[in-house]
Amino acid sequence: MRAAPPARIRVLREAPVRPEGGHVLHWMVGFRRPRWNFSLEHAASLADSLGKPLVVLEALRVGYPWASDRLHQFILDGMRANAGYFKNKNVYYFPYVEAAEGEGRGLLRAFAKDACVVVSDDYPTFFIPKMQEAAASQLKARIELVDSNGLFPMRATDKVFSRAFDFRRHLQRELPQYLGERPLADPVDGLAPIQKKTREGLAALTGKKWHPATEDVLLGKTLATLPLDHDVPAADISGGFEAGEARVHEFLAGDIDRYGEERNHPDADVASRLSPWLHFGHVSTHQIFDELAKNEGWSAEQLSKKVNGAREGWWGMSSTAESFLDELVTWREVGFNMCAHREDYDQYESLPAWARESLELHESDEREHLYSLDELAASETYDPIWNAAQNELRETGRLQNYLRMLWGKKILEWSPTARDALAVMIELNNKYALDGRDPNSYSGIFWVLGRYDRAWGPERPIFGKIRYMSSDNTKRKLRMREYLDRFGDQGSLLA
Numbered sequence: 001m002r003a004a005p006p007a008r009i010r011v012l013r014e015a016p017v018r019p020e021g022g023h024v025l026h027w028m029v030g031f032r033r034p035r036w037n038f039s040l041e042h043a044a045s046l047a048d049s050l051g052k053p054l055v056v057l058e059a060l061r062v063g064y065p066w067a068s069d070r071l072h073q074f075i076l077d078g079m080r081a082n083a084g085y086f087k088n089k090n091v092y093y094f095p096y097v098e099a100a101e102g103e104g105r106g107l108l109r110a111f112a113k114d115a116c117v118v119v120s121d122d123y124p125t126f127f128i129p130k131m132q133e134a135a136a137s138q139l140k141a142r143i144e145l146v147d148s149n150g151l152f153p154m155r156a157t158d159k160v161f162s163r164a165f166d167f168r169r170h171l172q173r174e175l176p177q178y179l180g181e182r183p184l185a186d187p188v189d190g191l192a193p194i195q196k197k198t199r200e201g202l203a204a205l206t207g208k209k210w211h212p213a214t215e216d217v218l219l220g221k222t223l224a225t226l227p228l229d230h231d232v233p234a235a236d237i238s239g240g241f242e243a244g245e246a247r248v249h250e251f252l253a254g255d256i257d258r259y260g261e262e263r264n265h266p267d268a269d270v271a272s273r274l275s276p277w278l279h280f281g282h283v284s285t286h287q288i289f290d291e292l293a294k295n296e297g298w299s300a301e302q303l304s305k306k307v308n309g310a311r312e313g314w315w316g317m318s319s320t321a322e323s324f325l326d327e328l329v330t331w332r333e334v335g336f337n338m339c340a341h342r343e344d345y346d347q348y349e350s351l352p353a354w355a356r357e358s359l360e361l362h363e364s365d366e367r368e369h370l371y372s373l374d375e376l377a378a379s380e381t382y383d384p385i386w387n388a389a390q391n392e393l394r395e396t397g398r399l400q401n402y403l404r405m406l407w408g409k410k411i412l413e414w415s416p417t418a419r420d421a422l423a424v425m426i427e428l429n430n431k432y433a434l435d436g437r438d439p440n441s442y443s444g445i446f447w448v449l450g451r452y453d454r455a456w457g458p459e460r461p462i463f464g465k466i467r468y469m470s471s472d473n474t475k476r477k478l479r480m481r482e483y484l485d486r487f488g489d490q491g492s493l494l495a
Contacts, residue, residue, distance in 0.1 A: 003042055010155060012136045017142055021050075025111050025112055026119050054191060068230070070397055099222075113141075249291070256272075259271070259272070271401050275441075279441075280434075292317075293317075359450075370416060389404070410469075411448075412449065
């Protein structure tokens with residue numbers, strides 16, 4: 001049992017650790033998993049060294065932006081899996097599900113009042129950072145945030161990278177020193193048993209005001225009674241670390257062999273589809289990397305000495321494995337780099353200057369088609385491929401990787417301004433996508449408008465120097481007959 005690496009720890013509230021406190025509190029908000037979790041491991045290490053019980057508080061509020069049956073159910077699945085795991089461990093786990101907005105107010109304070117220290121998750125987007133800052137202004141305990149987002153500690157550099165190439169080159173130079181730092185698979189193993197009297201004392205902290213969620217609540221049987229958007233139904237996949245780890249095993253045992261060459265083709269359906277579990281912290285990049293490395297028979301000695309920013313060749317793995325790692329590590333973590341260091345990561349002003357200048361130069365260009373947010377949400381455009389992509393997003397909470405780029409480019413083409421397009425993309429993605437509200441999804445949205453890209457020529461109406469994509473070219477390049485049959489009844493277009 002070890003403390004988290006120093007590069008992953010950030011003190012949110014300076015105060016001494018209180019050895020006389022009753023317990024160590026782990027406030028689980030971003031990495032909602034019991035395994036491969038630096039944050040949980042750090043809390044367990046503190047509890048062990050202080051000889052105190054570990055309390056894990058995992059709460060689910062209502063009233064957060066875009067709260068819906070879809071997002072709630074996925075989180076509840078994870079909480080139910082965590083409850084089953086912690087039931088057999090020496091941990092006091094308290095899953096709390098708010099029934100009405102504001103009912104959970106004061107719960108964190110109740111657990112933190114007698115805590116030796118509070119440990120939480122350093123996750124850089126959505127409402128989480130502001131919620132933690134508000135807590136720091138109200139609590140008296142020391143608060144430490146721990147980064148368990150990716151292979152590279154997101155605060156190990158202060159530089160914000162504007163191109164994936166530059167970030168990849170930085171990783172090739174700096175990442176090797178961190179590859180040996182992996183979280184434990186089962187970080188709470190080895191904690192001392194919690195005595196019955198101690199458990200009773202912990203239960204008394206919440207009194208009659210707050211109760212741990214029942215099995216029925218965690219199963220989602222009370223969703224209909226909660227103040228959520230019930231028009232966005234639960235997805236057809238389950239959340240939680242068990243479901244996420246099962247998908248990791250399935251992907252690495254099969255689809256990854258075709259990933260490098262076929263992942264762009266909707267009909268191939270060989271993408272990892274891991275983003276929902278990664279977003280909610282149900283699976284760890286470290287676990288995925290560890291299993292992939294074992295499958296490849298890889299060791300760190302195989303890393304190339306060349307620091308050239310190349311997409312392939314540096315890891316010393318197969319080409320398909322390196323293609324997957326470029327998405328999992330380079331492209332995913334460059335988004336965390338942006339969101340950790342720029343508070344305006346979701347604002348139009350965060351775009352590169354060249355992109356803003358070009359978009360604004362063409363702002364008055366004539367748009368042949370303009371669609372409202374409601375029309376776009378309902379897939380009511382002239383374009384059957386775009387409609388199918390939006391149908392997939394709205395109905396399943398997922399969006400095929402390549403079509404996600406086209407989806408955004410067409411929204412830019414059909415919006416009065418780039419600012420309007422950005423607002424629509426954020427709204428549709430965050431409302432419907434299981435992996436929305438995430439650094440990686442913000443990277444995808446802003447890439448549409450020039451982030452992490454370069455100027456392209458010749459200049460085009462509306463797009464200016466922004467990279468252009470069209471449905472006609474997409475139809476010629478990709479195999480998607482089955483996809484269109486499923487989501488758009490447009491298979492005849494490819495005949």
